[in-house]
Amino acid sequence: MALNPKLAQMLEMARASGKPAFHQCTPPQAREVMAANATALGSGPDVADVSELAVPTRAGQIQARLYRSGTKETGLIVYLHGGGWCIGSLDDFDALARMLCHDSQCAVLMLDYRLAPEHAYPAGLEDSIDGITWAWQNRTTLAGGEVPLVVGGDSAGGNLAAVSVNELAKQIPIAGQLLIYPVTDSDFDTESYQQFSDGYPLMRQDMQWFFNHYAPQSLWSDARLSPLRHAELSGLPPAWIAVADHDVLRDDGVRYAQALKDSATEVELTIYPGMTHGFIRMGNLIDVARQAVTDMARAAQQSCRRAAQ
Numbered sequence: 001m002a003l004n005p006k007l008a009q010m011l012e013m014a015r016a017s018g019k020p021a022f023h024q025c026t027p028p029q030a031r032e033v034m035a036a037n038a039t040a041l042g043s044g045p046d047v048a049d050v051s052e053l054a055v056p057t058r059a060g061q062i063q064a065r066l067y068r069s070g071t072k073e074t075g076l077i078v079y080l081h082g083g084g085w086c087i088g089s090l091d092d093f094d095a096l097a098r099m100l101c102h103d104s105q106c107a108v109l110m111l112d113y114r115l116a117p118e119h120a121y122p123a124g125l126e127d128s129i130d131g132i133t134w135a136w137q138n139r140t141t142l143a144g145g146e147v148p149l150v151v152g153g154d155s156a157g158g159n160l161a162a163v164s165v166n167e168l169a170k171q172i173p174i175a176g177q178l179l180i181y182p183v184t185d186s187d188f189d190t191e192s193y194q195q196f197s198d199g200y201p202l203m204r205q206d207m208q209w210f211f212n213h214y215a216p217q218s219l220w221s222d223a224r225l226s227p228l229r230h231a232e233l234s235g236l237p238p239a240w241i242a243v244a245d246h247d248v249l250r251d252d253g254v255r256y257a258q259a260l261k262d263s264a265t266e267v268e269l270t271i272y273p274g275m276t277h278g279f280i281r282m283g284n285l286i287d288v289a290r291q292a293v294t295d296m297a298r299a300a301q302q303s304c305r306r307a308a309q
Contacts, residue, residue, distance in 0.1 A: 003246055004274035006286050011200070011276075022084070022202075023209035027117060031087045038091065042284035044098025055111065057130035059123065063112040064131065065090045066142060067101035075106040075150055075175065075304030076143040078135045080164075082155030082180075082278075084210030085116050085124050096281050096293065103297030106150070106304065107143035109135050113160065121215035125224060128160040129167060136172045148175035148307035150300045154280055155202075155249065156210065158182025162227045162256070165236060174237045176303025178296050180280050181242065181249045184228040184256040186211060186220035192250035202248055202277035228256050233263040238306075240268045240299035242292055244275035268299060 003011075022030045048070025054061040077100065081093040090112050101108040113127035135142060136149050151174055153161035158179040165177045187193075188204055197204035211217075215225055223230040239260055243253035250271070257269040272279065272288055283290035 001245060001273040003276070004286060004288065007246075007274065007276050007279070007282075014201075022087075022206040027086050027115075027213060031089070034083060034087045034092055035089070037278075038093075038095070038281070041281050042095060044095035045102045047098055047101050050098075053109075055131050055134055057127050057134075059114075059126065062114065062127050062131065063090065065094070065097065065110045065112070067097050067108040067110075068143075069101050069105045069107065071105045073105060073107045073143045073145070073147055074308070075104070075148045075300060076135060076139050077101075077104065077106045077108045077150045077152055077178070077300055078132050079108055079110045080113065080128055080151075080153030080157035080160045081110060082153070082157045083115070084206070085121070085156045085159075085214040086210055087115065088157075093281065095284070099283050099290075099293045100297055100300075103294050104300045106147075106297075106300055109142060116215075117213040120213070121219065121225065124214075125160055125163060128164045132164055132168060133172060148304040149173070150176045150178060150303050152178030152180070152296070152300070153182070154180035155277070156183055156214075158253075159184065159225075159227065163224050166223075166227060166230055166233070169236050173307065175307035176237050176300065177239045178299060179239060179241045179253065179256070180292075180296070181244055181247055181253055181277055182256060183207075183249060184252040185226045190251035190255075192252075193248045196246055196248050196250075200246060200248070200276050204248055207248060228252070228259055233259055233265065236260065236263070236265045238266040238268075238303055240270075240296060240303075242270050242272060242280070242296065244277055244279050245271050245273055246275060247277040249277060270295065
C-alpha cells in the first residue's frame with residue numbers, strides 16, 4: 001500500500017527543513033531531535049493520576065512514571081519506550097502512555113531505563129528486567145490490587161520487552177506481551193531493510209548507528225540482543241505484535257511472530273498499512289495510529305482477562 005498521505009507530507013517537510021538523520025547526530029543531538037518530534041506530536045488525554053517514582057535496580061534507582069486510569073484497573077502494563085537503546089525519555093512517550101492507560105483501563109508504568117552509549121549493554125536490559133520484577137512485586141500498590149502483569153514496548157523498547165519476557169516468563173507470571181515494531185535481529189539485509197533503507201524516519205544506517213552505540217558487534221547475534229536467535233521460545237505469554245509496512249523493522253516483527261507461532265506461542269500480528277516506523281506515537285495526527293493504540297489496549301485487556309480467570 002502507498003504511504004499514508006499525512007506521513008508522506010511529514011517526511012517531505014522533514015527533508016525540506018534539513019533535519020539530520022539519527023546516524024548524522026551525536027547521541028545528545030539525536031535526543032534533541034526526538035524531543036522536538038514529541039512536541040510536534042501533541043499531548044495525550046487526561047488520566048486520573050500521573051506520578052513520578054524511583055524504581056530500585058541492581059545498579060541503583062531509575063526513574064519511572066505511573067499512570068492511573070481512575071477506574072478499577074484490570075491490569076498493570078510495564079512499558080519500555082523506543083529510541084534505539086540510545087534516545088527517548090519519559091516525556092517523549094508521555095502522550096502514548098496516557099492513551100494506552102486511557103484505552104486499556106490498566107495502570108501503566110513507564111521505565112526510564114539507562115541509555116547507551118553512556119550506559120551500554122546490558123545496562124538498559126538489566127534495568128528493564130529489574131523494573132518488571134519490581135512492578136510485579138509491587139502491583140498492589142501500583143495498580144490497586146493483585147492484577148495481571150503485561151509487558152510492552154516499541155522498537156528498541158520492544159526488543160527489551162521481548163528479551164525481558166523471555167528471561168522472566170518462568171520466574172513471574174506475565175499475562176501478555178505487546179511488541180510494536182520490535183528490533184528482534186541484527187540482520188540488516190532483510191527485504192524490508194533493503195526496501196526502506198533510505199528516505200524514511202528510520203533508515204538502515206540509523207539502525208547500524210544504534211547497534212554500534214548499544215553493544216560491540218561481536219555480541220549482536222547474541223539472543224539477549226537479537227531475540228529471534230533465541231534457542232527456546234516456547235512457554236511464553238501471548239504476544240500482540242504490530243509493525244508498519246513502510247519500515248526497515250517490518251520483517252523483524254513478522255519473523256519474530258512466526259518464530260513464536262512455531263514455538264506454540266499465541267500471536268496476533270497486525271501490519272498497519274501506509275505506516276512508517278514511529279507511527280504508534282502519532283495518534284493525535286493519524287487515524288490508523290490512534291486505532292493501533294486502541295488495538296494494543298484491547299490486546300492488553302484480553303491478556304489480563306484471560307490471566308484473571
